[in-house]
Amino acid sequence: MRYPLLGLKHLLEHRELWPYAVKSLIVGLLLFMLLVAIAAGLILGVFSEPLEFKTVLLGCAAVLLGIVGGIVLFALIGNVIAGPYLEAMTERMMADAGRLKETPRGYWAAFAGGLVDQAGRFALFLAVQAMLFGVWLTPAALFHPLAASVVTAFFVAIEHLEYPLEARGLRFFARIDWALKRLWPSLGFGTTLVFVMPFAGFVFLPAAVCGAVLLEAELERSTATSGIPSA
Secondary structure (H helix, E strand, O other): OOHHHHHHHHHHHOHHHHHHHHHHHHHHHHHHHHHHHHHHHHHHHHOOOOOOHHHHHHHHHHHHHHHHHHHHHHHHHHHHHHHHHHHHHHHHHHHHOOOOOOOOOOHHHHHHHHHHHHHHHHHHHHHHHHHHHHHHHOHHHHHHHHHHHHHHHHHHHHHHHHHHHHHOOOOHHHHHHHHHHOHHHHHHHHHHHHHHHHHHHHHHHHHHHHHHHHHHHHHHHHHHHHOOOOO
16 A cells, blocks of 8 residues: 555656656646546536526536546546556666566557557446446345446556556456455555545556555565565
C-alpha cells in the first residue's frame, strides 16, 4: 500500500525521469481542460432557460452524470494518451536498474497498443462487475459492495502494473494472471490508488507508474527468493 508514495519519492529523486512525467502531465492537463470546457458549456446550456423545478432537477442530474462520466472518460482516455510517455519512463527505470534494455517503440505504436489494452481491460472490468450483480439473487447480496470494491481496486492496480509487465513482454491475460498470483500485494497497491487518484488525478499518474515498477521488481525478487517460478 505504500508503493504509490515510494513511487513519488523515486520520481522526485531521479531527474532523468522528469521529461517523461512532464510530457504525460501536459497531455493530461490539455485533456482535462477540454473536458472542463465541455462540462461548462453543458451547464450553461441547462441553466440558460427559465428556471423551473423540473428543469433544475433534470439539469442537476445531468450535471452529476456528466461529472461522473467525465471522470471515467478522463481516466480511460487520459491513460491512453499519456501512456506512451509513461511506457518510455518505465523502460528507462527498468533499464537503469539493469532489468531491461531500453527499446522505445515510438509514440503511435505505444498509443495503439495502449488503446487496445485499455479497451480490453475496460470490457473485462464491466463483464466482471456485471457478473457480480448475480449475487443479488442470493443471500450474499449484502457483500456485493465489498466484492465490487475489491474488483475495482484490482483493476486499478492492473492499469498501472501493466507498464512494467508489458515492458517484460507479458501479454494481456498473462499480466492478469501475474497479478492474480500476487493478489494481496496487487489489492493493497490498487486500494491506495483508489483513494489517491480521485483527488490527485493525472498529476499523480507518473508517480503511480513509478510505484508500480518498484512493486513489480520487489515482487519478482520475492518470487525468485522463495523459489516459485516467475511469470
